[in-house]
Amino acid sequence: MITFTINGLKASAERGTTILEAARFLGFPIPTLCHMEGLTPYGACRLCIVEIGEGENAKLVTSCTYPVEEGLKVRTASRRVVRARKMILELLLASSPQSKTIQDLAAAHDVRQQRFRQEYEDCILCGLCVRMCKEQMVAGAIGFRGRGEDRSVGTPFDIKSEKCRLCGGCIYVCPVCQLRCTYTEPEKAICGGCANLSPPCIEKDRFNDIMCYMDPCVACEIKENEE
Amino acid sequence: MKTLDVQNIVKKHAGNAGGLLGILQEIQVRYGYLPQEALRIVSESIGYPLVDVYGVATFYRSFSLEPRGKHLCSVCLGTACHVRGAPKIYREFKNHLGIEAGQTTPDREFTLETVNCLGACALGPVVVVDGRYFPSVNSTQVEEIIEQTRHGFDVELIRGDERVFPVEVSCHRCNHSLMDPGYLLDGYPSIRVTVSFRRKHGWLRLSSLYGSHRVESEYEIPLNEVVSFFCPHCHAELTGPTVCAVCGAAMVQMIVRGGGTVQICSRHGCKGHLLDVA
Ligand code: SF4
Numbered sequence: 448m449i450t451f452t453i454n455g456l457k458a459s460a461e462r463g464t465t466i467l468e469a470a471r472f473l474g475f476p477i478p479t480l481c482h483m484e485g486l487t488p489y490g491a492c493r494l495c496i497v498e499i500g501e502g503e504n505a506k507l508v509t510s511c512t513y514p515v516e517e518g519l520k521v522r523t524a525s526r527r528v529v530r531a532r533k534m535i536l537e538l539l540l541a542s543s544p545q546s547k548t549i550q551d552l553a554a555a556h557d558v559r560q561q562r563f564r565q566e567y568e569d570c571i572l573c574g575l576c577v578r579m580c581k582e583q584m585v586a587g588a589i590g591f592r593g594r595g596e597d598r599s600v601g602t603p604f605d606i607k608s609e610k611c612r613l614c615g616g617c618i619y620v621c622p623v624c625q626l627r628c629t630y631t632e633p634e635k636a637i638c639g640g641c642a643n644l645s646p647p648c649i650e651k652d653r654f655n656d657i658m659c660y661m662d663p664c665v666a667c668e669i670k671e672n673e674e
Numbered sequence: 675m676k677t678l679d680v681q682n683i684v685k686k687h688a689g690n691a692g693g694l695l696g697i698l699q700e701i702q703v704r705y706g707y708l709p710q711e712a713l714r715i716v717s718e719s720i721g722y723p724l725v726d727v728y729g730v731a732t733f734y735r736s737f738s739l740e741p742r743g744k745h746l747c748s749v750c751l752g753t754a755c756h757v758r759g760a761p762k763i764y765r766e767f768k769n770h771l772g773i774e775a776g777q778t779t780p781d782r783e784f785t786l787e788t789v790n791c792l793g794a795c796a797l798g799p800v801v802v803v804d805g806r807y808f809p810s811v812n813s814t815q816v817e818e819i820i821e822q823t824r825h826g827f828d829v830e831l832i833r834g835d836e837r838v839f840p841v842e843v844s845c846h847r848c849n850h851s852l853m854d855p856g857y858l859l860d861g862y863p864s865i866r867v868t869v870s871f872r873r874k875h876g877w878l879r880l881s882s883l884y885g886s887h888r889v890e891s892e893y894e895i896p897l898n899e900v901v902s903f904f905c906p907h908c909h910a911e912l913t914g915p916t917v918c919a920v921c922g923a924a925m926v927q928m929i930v931r932g933g934g935t936v937q938i939c940s941r942h943g944c945k946g947h948l949l950d951v952a
């Protein structure tokens with residue numbers, strides 16, 4: 448057994464447990480994107496970062512790939528972690544705003560702006576599909592090709608793979624394939640809709656007498672508070 | 675492409691866990707590209723998933739999945755060349771050859787590629803064709819460069835003495851011609867390479883007459899000494915992964931103009947060689 452502290456709490460875990468597993472077991476939430484139980488950790492999305500060490504030596508590591516160590520001091524939501532995490536989400540939004548998973552994560556972590564050049568990538572190279580195909584479906588039909596800017600996921604030679612068993616596992620795990628609700632402004636990176644809790648009736652006076660069937664409605668509550 | 679050839683290449687690397695790169699390199703040298711069929715055979719013979727073999731093959735720039743043209747034109751689009759108008763030069767090449775970067779003309783003559791800095795920024799915009807540097811290129815020169823290449827530089831250079839030489843070889847990495855029309859051996863332009871052995875480093879000239887074993891070198895090479903061969907232009911090691919059938923020393927590979935490779939034994943005095951014209 449290895450003993451360590453996590454957010455000030457003394458804890459212990461089996462050797463080989465990752466910080467993520469330990470934290471989740473103890474009830475400290477850590478957001479993840481490229482992690483999935485049953486697939487080898489990959490450390491691609493960096494969303495699961497936590498801070499370890501103290502003072503000068505404190506550093507950010509990805510908890511899904513970092514095994515607990517004796518005497519390790521982990522902080523899962525320090526100011527530094529939160530800031531870095533928001534930045535990562537902002538970058539993810541910049542590349543794939545159409546993904547519901549990313550939108551939900553951004554909303555849940557209070558990301559309210561996207562300051563980078565907007566792109567509409569259909570893959571964030573998280574590698575979930577590749578691992579799914581290889582490890583769970585034992586097919587090995589798809590993999591990474593190329594490198595740098597040209598890196599992509601697909602079948603060898605871009606032709607239909609004879610290994611693929613058409614199970615759909617790759618599509619099932621993909622965080623980008625699932626489209627988000629685009630609300631009223633499909634072009635906007637942050638949808639600003641339901642999860643951000645700012646329906647148009649708040650700002651726009653002309654919606655004052657709008658017929659609304661939502662009850663209770665957050666917008667109405669906010670308005671009441673303001674009055 | 676012959677299945678047996680590929681299998682032989684694979685067999686040579688058998689038992690070597692990191693052998694994939696070596697295998698792919700050898701196939702690339704042999705065919706000038708990685709044929710789809712070859713990758714499938716490699717995957718099957720070494721029991722490594724095809725996706726991963728394909729992943730490695732597409733990762734490195736030195737591998738090509740398409741047959742390459744006889745001439746390689748690299749247009750530098752690095753920062754220094756860019757501000758000096760390289761994009762215009764590149765467009766010019768595209769227009770003249772009718773292909774995009776990374777593609778080969780249908781007649782298999784030219785392959786066009788862009789590079790990010792060749793380390794000769796002061797000469798920008800730089801274009802390299804078959805290992806030959808063209809400095810401060812302007813767009814009107816592009817057509818000329820292409821035409822000259824089509825003709826063959828060496829033919830151009832030794833025009834007038836109307837000689838044809840039996841083998842004309844170039845470096846397998848930079849494709850720069852290794853022929854030296856200024857130094858004749860057996861009455862023909864010699865093949866110039868750089869050799870190094872026992873801390874000595876100097877030129878070596880081989881007769882281009884296939885079958886003649888005449889060599890001249892800057893330093894006296896002891897008999898049976900195995901020496902390292904380098905390209906005098908890009909300094910790439912010419913010694914390849916294959917070994918001599920006669921003495922077991924490493925073979926030196928060079929590309930034969932017009933397709934194919936020639937291999938000679940790197941041991942001084944050994945007459946092992948292999949000509950493989952496609
Ligand atoms: S559908 Fe094909 S590519 Fe996707 S996980 Fe299944 S076997 Fe792999």
Ligand code: SF4
Nearest residue numbers: 570571573574576621
């Ligand atoms: S296709 Fe989807 S699951 Fe696969 S790497 Fe891209 S984003 Fe991840």
Ligand code: FES
Nearest residue numbers: 490492493495511
């Ligand atoms: S979940 Fe850890 S890096 Fe993606």
Ligand code: FES
Nearest residue numbers: 750752755792794
């Ligand atoms: S930028 Fe072209 S040689 Fe450096």
